[in-house]
Amino acid sequence: MITGSIVALATPMSPVSQAVDYPALGRLVDWHIEQGSSALVAVGTTGESPTLAVDEHLEVIRFCVRQAAGRIPVIAGTGANSTAEAIELTEGARATGADACLLVVPYYNKPTQEGLYLHHRAVAEAVAIPQILYNVPSRTACDMQPETVLRLAEVANIVGIKEATGDLGRARRLIEAVPPGFAVYSGDDATAMELILLGGQGNVSVTANVAPGLMAQLCAAALAGDRRRAEMLNQRLEPLNRALFLEANPIPVKWALARMGRIAEAIRLPLTPLSVDLRQAVCAAMVAAGALVENPGEEIASEGYLAAPK
Numbered sequence: 001m002i003t004g005s006i007v008a009l010a011t012p013m014s015p016v017s018q019a020v021d022y023p024a025l026g027r028l029v030d031w032h033i034e035q036g037s038s039a040l041v042a043v044g045t046t047g048e049s050p051t052l053a054v055d056e057h058l059e060v061i062r063f064c065v066r067q068a069a070g071r072i073p074v075i076a077g078t079g080a081n082s083t084a085e086a087i088e089l090t091e092g093a094r095a096t097g098a099d100a101c102l103l104v105v106p107y108y109n110k111p112t113q114e115g116l117y118l119h120h121r122a123v124a125e126a127v128a129i130p131q132i133l134y135n136v137p138s139r140t141a142c143d144m145q146p147e148t149v150l151r152l153a154e155v156a157n158i159v160g161i162k163e164a165t166g167d168l169g170r171a172r173r174l175i176e177a178v179p180p181g182f183a184v185y186s187g188d189d190a191t192a193m194e195l196i197l198l199g200g201q202g203n204v205s206v207t208a209n210v211a212p213g214l215m216a217q218l219c220a221a222a223l224a225g226d227r228r229r230a231e232m233l234n235q236r237l238e239p240l241n242r243a244l245f246l247e248a249n250p251i252p253v254k255w256a257l258a259r260m261g262r263i264a265e266a267i268r269l270p271l272t273p274l275s276v277d278l279r280q281a282v283c284a285a286m287v288a289a290g291a292l293v294e295n296p297g298e299e300i301a302s303e304g305y306l307a308a309p310k
Contacts, residue, residue, distance in 0.1 A: 001159070001183050002073050002100070003201045004038030005219040007208040008046040010250050011060060012263035020056060022063055024263045029067040031262070036216035037072060037208060040064065041102055044077035045139065046206055046250045051268040057089065062096040079104030079134060083119050090127040100130040102162060102204070107140035113148045124155045131157055136164035136187060146174055153182045162187040162204045168194050175199040189215075189241040193234045196222035206249055207241050210256045211289045236289055243285035246278045256282055260292060 009032070012024035032040055042064040043049045043057050052060065061076045068074050076093035078101040080086040090101050106119055124131050133152060137143035143165070152158050163171055164187025171191075175184050175198055183201040186192035192203035196219060208215040218233040244252045251267065255274035258265035259282075267273060274282065286292035 001181065001201060002039045002075070003183075003219075003223060004203075005036070005208050005212065005216040006039040006041060006075065006185065006202055006204045007032050007037045007212060007215075008041045008044045008204050008206055009064070010209050010254050010257060010263070011043065011047040011052070012257075013266040013268065015264045015266035018266060018268055020052075020060060021264065021266075025060070025063060026067045028257075028262060029064055032208075032212050033068070033071050035212035036220075037212050038202065038216070038219070039073040039075055039099075040068070041075045041077055041204060042098075044102060044134075044204075045104070045136075046209065046253060047077060048250060048268055048271070049077050049079075051271075054089065054092070058092040058096060061093050061098055065097045073099035075100045075102050075132065077102050077104070079106075081106035081109050083122050086119070086123050087126045090123055090129065090131070094127055094129040098129065100132060100159070101127075102132045102134050104134040104136065105140045105142050105144050107142065110142050113145055116142070116144050117148050117151050120152050120158065121155055124152075124158050128157065130159045132159060132183070132185070133161040134164070134187065135161060138164075146170060146177070149174060150177055153178050159183060160185060160201070163195070164188050164204075166191045168198065171195045171200065172198050189237070189244075193218060193222050193230050197225070197227060197230065206244055206253055207237055209253045210244065210260070210286060210291045211237060211240060214289060239285040240289045240291070243282045246281060247274060252278070252282050255279065256286055256291070259283065259286065 012021040014021050042061045065074045076098040078089035078093050093101050135144040160183030162185045166188040186195040186203040189205055189207040205215050221230040251271055251274050254267050257263045
């Protein structure tokens, strides 16, 4: 079972061509391993999966698997609102050597709970790879209910859920009811500490893109039941947890990574660069978390792109 801080990895891109910047991606993978991340998710929502073509999607997964080289697990984002497409992506990820797949609840078409059950069961039965459910109704407009999760937990290779509602009451009920070996992960940085202390196995984190070391330490403390240390670390991360969602993810996190010099400032339409009036707040949160050493009150350029790191 994968436990700890699982970074929902941003996908670096060229500000000119918008192509995936593989050298920068390789540096990010190495950095997260050095910083103590337990695993990474390639091409999830934070990785701009809606804007990557299928061949790009699978190539990013393949690259991350090669770069990680067995040092940490790679979880591939392979969800879709078409069951056939989800099977295609999941099989493609399996063929690249991914360790597991993360499948978001089908979005936009709003299936029933029975439809959700049949969709995820069909993918699991079609592709022999461990699969993690992903419930994020704020994005999908469809909420997988705990009863459906428990039905799917009986499917052999469905091994966990990323629960991103932020509802700790629901998380507690799931943790208490799921069978042994079925993992419950947080998908909400703001409530991740409490979910882990309730008995969850980790956090699939946006914040870990910017502060991987702190998030890894927080998850480790919470998994060890050390509330005092976990709360201390959580207090440092709390402003960053808020700031990275001032606009739709991954807009703020990609701007933050560019500010740190780790990637170029580039994002694919329909998403746009972080609004100028929000940049000071994100910068200040980064400084508070130790992710940036500078005066957050200094003037921040409102035009142009940051250059890709060498």
